[in-house]
Amino acid sequence: MNIVGIESSCDETSAAVICDGKLKANLISSQHFHKDFGGVVPELSSRAHLQIIAPLLKQALNQAGIKKDEIDVVCATAGPGLIGAVLVGLTFAKGLSYSLNKPFVPVNHIEGHIYSGFLMDEKPEYPYLCLVVSGGHTLLLIVESETAIRKLGSTIDDAAGEAFDKTAKMLGLGYPGGIKIQEEAEKGNPDFIDFPVSQCKNEFDFSFSGLKTSVLRYIQKEFGNAGNIPIDKIPDIAASFQKAAVDALIQKSERALKNYNVNSISIVGGVAANKYLRERFVLLSAKYKKSLNIPDLQFCGDNAAMIAQRGVMLHNNGLKFDLDYNAYAGLPESAFIP
Amino acid sequence: MLFPYKIILNSEIDTLKTAEEFSKVLKNGDIVALNGNLGTGKTFFVKGVAKQFNITNVNSPTFAIVYEYKGDRKIYHFDFYRIKKIEELYDIGIEEYFNDDEAIVFIEWAELMIEILPKKYYLIKINLLENNKREIEITKHE
Numbered sequence: 001m002n003i004v005g006i007e008s009s010c011d012e013t014s015a016a017v018i019c020d021g022k023l024k025a026n027l028i029s030s031q032h033f034h035k036d037f038g039g040v041v042p043e044l045s046s047r048a049h050l051q052i053i054a055p056l057l058k059q060a061l062n063q064a065g066i067k068k069d070e071i072d073v074v075c076a077t078a079g080p081g082l083i084g085a086v087l088v089g090l091t092f093a094k095g096l097s098y099s100l101n102k103p104f105v106p107v108n109h110i111e112g113h114i115y116s117g118f119l120m121d122e123k124p125e126y127p128y129l130c131l132v133v134s135g136g137h138t139l140l141l142i143v144e145s146e147t148a149i150r151k152l153g154s155t156i157d158d159a160a161g162e163a164f165d166k167t168a169k170m171l172g173l174g175y176p177g178g179i180k181i182q183e184e185a186e187k188g189n190p191d192f193i194d195f196p197v198s199q200c201k202n203e204f205d206f207s208f209s210g211l212k213t214s215v216l217r218y219i220q221k222e223f224g225n226a227g228n229i230p231i232d233k234i235p236d237i238a239a240s241f242q243k244a245a246v247d248a249l250i251q252k253s254e255r256a257l258k259n260y261n262v263n264s265i266s267i268v269g270g271v272a273a274n275k276y277l278r279e280r281f282v283l284l285s286a287k288y289k290k291s292l293n294i295p296d297l298q299f300c301g302d303n304a305a306m307i308a309q310r311g312v313m314l315h316n317n318g319l320k321f322d323l324d325y326n327a328y329a330g331l332p333e334s335a336f337i338p
Numbered sequence: 339m340l341f342p343y344k345i346i347l348n349s350e351i352d353t354l355k356t357a358e359e360f361s362k363v364l365k366n367g368d369i370v371a372l373n374g375n376l377g378t379g380k381t382f383f384v385k386g387v388a389k390q391f392n393i394t395n396v397n398s399p400t401f402a403i404v405y406e407y408k409g410d411r412k413i414y415h416f417d418f419y420r421i422k423k424i425e426e427l428y429d430i431g432i433e434e435y436f437n438d439d440e441a442i443v444f445i446e447w448a449e450l451m452i453e454i455l456p457k458k459y460y461l462i463k464i465n466l467l468e469n470n471k472r473e474i475e476i477t478k479h480e
Contacts, residue, residue, distance in 0.1 A: 010402075044429065162401055165400075
């Protein structure tokens with residue numbers, strides 16, 4: 001069975017092909033298109049998605065070695081995301097499905113992340129603790145099955161990835177913040193400053209706004225403004241911030257492991273690419289004797305492979321969708337995420 | 339609340355009180371621009387206003403660019419932090435959000451694309467002072 005996945009919910013356009021359970025192509029615009037097609041300045045733009053989507057799918061089919069009429073199921077992100085951007089991929093997928101007379105499966109982007117661990121050879125075991133950490137989301141969940149997800153907590157202000165990006169900016173490190181912080185932090189002392197971990201009313205919720213403000217206060221108090229930070233202090237601040245951010249994620253995850261019986265742990269989303277976070281979760285999973293699943297880097301950020309993978313899961317569960325299925329900006333009632 | 343309105347906020351409770359007072363003057367179709375550096379509490383202020391309309395799921399829209407909330411009122415919560423060009427906002431369809439007479443629009447980092455604002459809007463400036471105090475200034479532009 002040949003499955004096509006399309007993703008266009010935010011900055012990235014992506015197309016993926018899974019043939020008989022094997023991922024054959026996972027092309028992501030920022031990594032492939034800009035390079036291969038002569039450079040479009042990355043911008044938030046439905047027009048950019050529109051220009052990229054058809055040639056990107058063509059290239060993905062070529063790479064997978066299948067023809068358009070050999071596609072069996074067409075999956076696409078239906079939301080949440082910027083509605084104009086989502087519509088480009090979703091409408092394209094509907095058109096493809098209609099023209100081929102093959103099933104169309106709309107996929108919830110966050111569910112795509114939640115089940116992205118199944119793209120790996122060693123798959124998560126139900127029920128598993130799932131931490132979704134990205135630029136826009138921070139969620140702690142128990143995934144009980146392909147169709148049952150229980151939410152323990154989420155961020156009450158900023159997402160974890162946002163804290164990385166904004167701290168990088170405060171330190172004058174530029175974009176993308178996650179990688180820059182990681183690089184600087186590797187040279188620094190994580191115990192240099194003791195930034196606090198925020199506690200929330202719900203013991204599984206996260207708050208990263210306070211951490212961001214603590215870093216800002218520290219910079220203002222010690223150096224006046226960001227421009228005055230001595231270069232040799234940046235790694236220490238980055239390392240201390242990174243430790244505090246990951247401490248928060250570890251703390252809430254550990255609390256969940258103490259309270260809920262799970263068989264494995266899966267860390268997904270863009271921030272799961274962070275090396276220090278990976279190391280800390282290796283230790284945590286060893287402590288609780290749970291298997292740890294963290295997807296490869298190409299499946300951490302927004303990608304269509306996870307959309308195809310989640311779509312085929314829904315399809316195999318017998319779920320059917322009409323072509324009048326609408327895009328959504330926020331979480332719809334039909335989502336499996338509460 | 340009369341404008342221009344200016345007050346020192348000594349604590350989060352003060353911020354919530356000001357947000358509550360401000361929520362009383364807001365009408366559907368209003369646009370509220372929020373300016374203030376990182377960590378001054380723009381999202382927290384929006385949270386405070388939204389709470390008055392029984393909306394409790396306010397998060398930072400930095401990555402998503404816009405969130406939509408529904409309670410007793412409808413709110414569009416924008417963040418221009420990641421916006422590089424005004425075309426990106428037109429592409430998102432910002433005029434449709436602005437012209438929705440049944441919603442209130444909040445915009446964080448509005449100063450990054452000030453030229454997109456319509457003639458009528460509230461401008462909220464938050465400045466961080468010493469000892470975790472803040473100064474908030476609300477003006478009405480028309």
